[in-house]
Amino acid sequence: MMSSASMTSREACVGRDLVDPLRSFRDRFVIPDGIIYLDGNSLGPMPRAAADVLNHTIEREWGQDLIRSWNSAGWFDMPVRLGDRLGALIGAAPGQTLVCDTTSINLYKAIHAAIGLRPDRNVVIAEDQSFPTDLYIIEGAMKSAGRPMKRRLIGTDGPSIEALIDRNVAVAVLSHVNYRTGELLDMAAITKQLHDVGALVVWDLCHSIGVVEIAFDDHAVDFAVGCTYKYLNGGPGSPAFISIAKAHQATAQHPLSGWWGHAAPFAFDRDFRPDAGIKRFLCGTQPIISTRGVEVALDAMEGVEVVALRRKSLALTELFMARVNALLPGLDIVTPREPLQRGSQVGISFDNGYAVVQAMIERGVIGDFRAPDLMRFGFAPLYVRFGDVWDAAEILAECINAEVWRDPRYNRKLEVT
Ligand SMILES: *Cc1c(COP(=O)(O)O)cnc(C)c1O
Numbered sequence: 001m002m003s004s005a006s007m008t009s010r011e012a013c014v015g016r017d018l019v020d021p022l023r024s025f026r027d028r029f030v031i032p033d034g035i036i037y038l039d040g041n042s043l044g045p046m047p048r049a050a051a052d053v054l055n056h057t058i059e060r061e062w063g064q065d066l067i068r069s070w071n072s073a074g075w076f077d078m079p080v081r082l083g084d085r086l087g088a089l090i091g092a093a094p095g096q097t098l099v100c101d102t103t104s105i106n107l108y109k110a111i112h113a114a115i116g117l118r119p120d121r122n123v124v125i126a127e128d129q130s131f132p133t134d135l136y137i138i139e140g141a142m143k144s145a146g147r148p149m150k151r152r153l154i155g156t157d158g159p160s161i162e163a164l165i166d167r168n169v170a171v172a173v174l175s176h177v178n179y180r181t182g183e184l185l186d187m188a189a190i191t192k193q194l195h196d197v198g199a200l201v202v203w204d205l206c207h208s209i210g211v212v213e214i215a216f217d218d219h220a221v222d223f224a225v226g227c228t229y230k231y232l233n234g235g236p237g238s239p240a241f242i243s244i245a246k247a248h249q250a251t252a253q254h255p256l257s258g259w260w261g262h263a264a265p266f267a268f269d270r271d272f273r274p275d276a277g278i279k280r281f282l283c284g285t286q287p288i289i290s291t292r293g294v295e296v297a298l299d300a301m302e303g304v305e306v307v308a309l310r311r312k313s314l315a316l317t318e319l320f321m322a323r324v325n326a327l328l329p330g331l332d333i334v335t336p337r338e339p340l341q342r343g344s345q346v347g348i349s350f351d352n353g354y355a356v357v358q359a360m361i362e363r364g365v366i367g368d369f370r371a372p373d374l375m376r377f378g379f380a381p382l383y384v385r386f387g388d389v390w391d392a393a394e395i396l397a398e399c400i401n402a403e404v405w406r407d408p409r410y411n412r413k414l415e416v417t
Pocket of ligand 1: 102103104105131133134175179204206207227240
């Protein structure tokens with residue numbers, strides 16, 4: 001891997017960009033002039049082809065072909081077809097992944113199914129630092145489990161997952177990359193630890209798909225879910241994905257047994273009979289226009305290897321942390337320096353972080369802020385350049401050295417931060 005040690009000037013970074021094997025991919029996205037976009041971990045930019053393809057979907061498929069498009073434009077098969085394509089990014093063989101619904105809904109389906117597959121167990125493990133929807137959905141899935149369930153939180157009920165694992169555990173719901181710190185968990189080791197006591201795992205891949213290598217099949221992962229609007233660039237609110245290992249498909253039940261999950265949806269039977277395979281995890285009619293956004297996004301990644309994304313991502317985050325350390329020694333970077341332990345974002349804990357992020361946005365560097373004090377910067381290897389990283393660190397230092405938080409206009413809280 002190219003280390004940041006050789007990138008000690010802006011010129012060296014720009015030179016590195018000229019030989020970057022991924023440099024051609026940036027052109028496949030719309031990045032507004034003058035913007036350094038470090039928030040692709042929250043909402044990826046628009047693929048350049050999106051406007052034309054979505055316009056075609058609206059004008060032609062919906063406008064002219066009308067209901068025929070369910071067949072002629074392949075609308076009905078999109079969750080499965082795109083699921084198979086997306087599955088390749090996480091090492092899941094075809095027939096195990098659907099593009100559908102939202103991450104929150106897919107979490108509910110997966111957790112409920114996992115609890116049902118372990119009827120003699122009553123514990124769900126989660127992380128107290130988890131993204132809140134994961135915790136909230138676990139609460140809901142436990143309430144609807146049909147038997148009393150208990151939650152054990154890593155960080156609250158025990159210091160580590162090892163301390164909480166025993167034969168009462170039905171399932172653990174874990175974020176592959178933590179949305180705040182960017183910490184990457186060891187999927188292989190943890191999945192094995194859980195399997196060794198007979199427990200299942202649901203991996204939330206929201207912050208790792210598209211930037212970290214994932215081996216769903218090789219690690220015998222049971223369930224995975226994640227977004228398509230972050231590093232996959234599917235567009236605001238684009239449907240999520242769910243993966244279920246082949247081994248569980250015949251027995252896993254999910255609670256939202258809608259007609260798209262029926263073995264014969266167009267038989268219009270009175271009673272629910274689940275599809276034998278992955279389609280049982282569908283519920284109902286999907287948002288086709290948004291789903292088209294996922295297809296455009298997968299097209300924009302065509303030809304890229306996840307291993308190359310990961311390599312560049314690590315080099316970008318390494319460079320950013322090195323520059324921040326050099327310019328602002330003492331600043332509290334919460335992201336692990338060890339490459340095997342971090343995803344594609346860098347979090348910095350700073351009391352006046354909100355104002356600093358606002359001031360940086362005004363200067364063209366878009367990151368985001370998570371209460372109470374975390375500045376987050378995501379480094380998407382498809383379009384972020386090493387030169388951008390250099391400039392972003394300079395602008396961060398400029399804002400902090402100028403104490404921008406003294407200016408009240410940077411402290412006005414927006415609804416979405
Ligand atoms: C972004 C994110 C979600 C989002 O869930 P939605 O249902 O799309 O709102 C869920 N979990 C994690 C870990 C996330 O990072």
